[in-house]
Each structure stands twice: as structure tokens, then as C-alpha cells.
Amino acid sequence: MKPLIFAHHSSSQLVSSFAEKVNGEITHVESHDFPDGESYLRVEQNCFGRTAIIIADLHQPNAKVLPLIFLCETLKELKIATIILVAPYLPYMRQDKQFQPGEGVTSRYFAKILSQHVDKLITIDPHLHRYNSLDEIYSIPSIVLHTTAYIAQWIKESVNKPLIIGPDSESEQWAAATANIINCPFIILQKERFGDRDVQVSPPEASCYKDHTPVLIDDIISTGKTMIKTAEALKEDGLNAPVCIGVHALFSGEAFNEMQQANIKDIVTCSTVSH
Numbered sequence: 001m002k003p004l005i006f007a008h009h010s011s012s013q014l015v016s017s018f019a020e021k022v023n024g025e026i027t028h029v030e031s032h033d034f035p036d037g038e039s040y041l042r043v044e045q046n047c048f049g050r051t052a053i054i055i056a057d058l059h060q061p062n063a064k065v066l067p068l069i070f071l072c073e074t075l076k077e078l079k080i081a082t083i084i085l086v087a088p089y090l091p092y093m094r095q096d097k098q099f100q101p102g103e104g105v106t107s108r109y110f111a112k113i114l115s116q117h118v119d120k121l122i123t124i125d126p127h128l129h130r131y132n133s134l135d136e137i138y139s140i141p142s143i144v145l146h147t148t149a150y151i152a153q154w155i156k157e158s159v160n161k162p163l164i165i166g167p168d169s170e171s172e173q174w175a176a177a178t179a180n181i182i183n184c185p186f187i188i189l190q191k192e193r194f195g196d197r198d199v200q201v202s203p204p205e206a207s208c209y210k211d212h213t214p215v216l217i218d219d220i221i222s223t224g225k226t227m228i229k230t231a232e233a234l235k236e237d238g239l240n241a242p243v244c245i246g247v248h249a250l251f252s253g254e255a256f257n258e259m260q261q262a263n264i265k266d267i268v269t270c271s272t273v274s275h
């Protein structure tokens, strides 16, 4: 039996190419928001004994998660055999410890919620910093896919004399792995965060790479401030304007416009988030 493919806020292009690759059947969910904001949903398809694959764009998760839970529970009511959640971007991974007394460690709570409703999770480059693996917080099996090889291939084909730069210690895993594949130099900077939009990046001290093209690699671009501040620091050091690569481009608020106006040559992202 073909798996049933459900789209949850994901682009129709992604869903149809995915369905084609796994020979799945794209399945419509009738949904409606009542005037009071509560949701109605109906799945007409016969689900008995089938596998459901839900492809979900979970960027801006709060409004999307309750309807996702309702979908999962409806499918279980209809006797689906297995629910696989494909979430190319896995949110709520950055609050991975209590930084201040009294804070909620939301990565754990979010993992607990998803683990109660789906049977398996497939995602791409989740923000694993203080956790070594999703198994530390998710009680369901998960598969983690990586973008490094694709990013490295793109850099090889498109960038002259790349110098890979990780703007903070958390980005080292992506920056170092990419530089190793390309066999090019890389440096990791230190970042201090003072607020959502307030970051400071250590001077790169990389003036010996003035003939290179800096390539900034980070897993997430949210406000874009990490990229913008790093690009400014490179300029002060006399380096070329960088190419900025983000796996998950959230582009919060005016981030994309602000990055376009900054000392940045190109902005390149993977298509884990629709925009």
C-alpha cells in the first residue's frame, strides 16, 4: 500500500517531489477555522493500516503544532498504522539548557510533545549543540540528514578560493565538516549574545586571507545579526565581502532586507523553510 502523504504548511513543490520519490499518495485534509479560532478537520481517505508521512514546515511553530497534533490524533482514530513526521527544520532546539534560574528548557518539552503524537521523526541538521543526539530528548526513533555535502559541492562549483568561517563555536560542526570536504582553510570566531538582535563577534584576525572569498556557514539565520556583524568584522579586517550560507533560513522580521543591505556578497540557503 502506498504511504499517505500529508502537507502541513510545507510548499506544494516539496510535497509533490517527495511524494513522487517515495511513491506516496498526496492526501487532502479538509480544514476550517471556526469564528472563535478553534479548528475543524476531516480526513476522508481510508487510513486503516496505512503509513502516514506528514511533511511539516515547523518554522513559527506555535500556531502550527496544535493543528499538527489534531491531525495525528485524527489519523490514529482512523486506525493509521504509523505516523512519520518529516520536519526539515526542527524548531525549539536552541533552548537546550537553563541559562538563567527559572527558565523552561523548551527543547525538552517540545520533544516530549512531538514524541507523544508521532512514531518517527526525520529532520535535517537539527541544532545539536549541548545534546549529542535527538535521542537525548526524543523518545521516538529519529533520522537526521545532513546538508554539508551539498553545501560543499555548491561552494566548490561557485566560489573562488573559499575561506570557510563559522561565526561561533556552535557553527564549528558545519563549518569544519564543509571545509574538510572542500579541502580549504576555515576559522571559527567567538560570538557573544546580549539580546535577540544584539550580538558581538570576535575580530577574525585573518588578514592573510585577503585574496580569499569568505564563506560564512551557520545552521540557522534568524534575525541575520550574526551574519551581518561577522560581515562587518571581516570588512574591518580588510577581507572581501562574504557569501553567507544558512541551512535553515528563518529570516525573522526584516532580516533578509537587512542582510541584502549589509556588506554581504551573496545569501545562500537550503530549502528547509518555505519562503
Ligand code: R5P
Pocket (backbone or CB within 6 Å): 094, 168, 170, 171, 196, 199, 218, 219, 220, 221, 222, 223, 224, 225, 226, 227
Ligand atoms: C545559534 O545558536 C545559531 O546557530 C545561530 O547562530 C543563530 O540562531 C543565528 O541567529 P541570528 O540570525 O538571530 O543572529
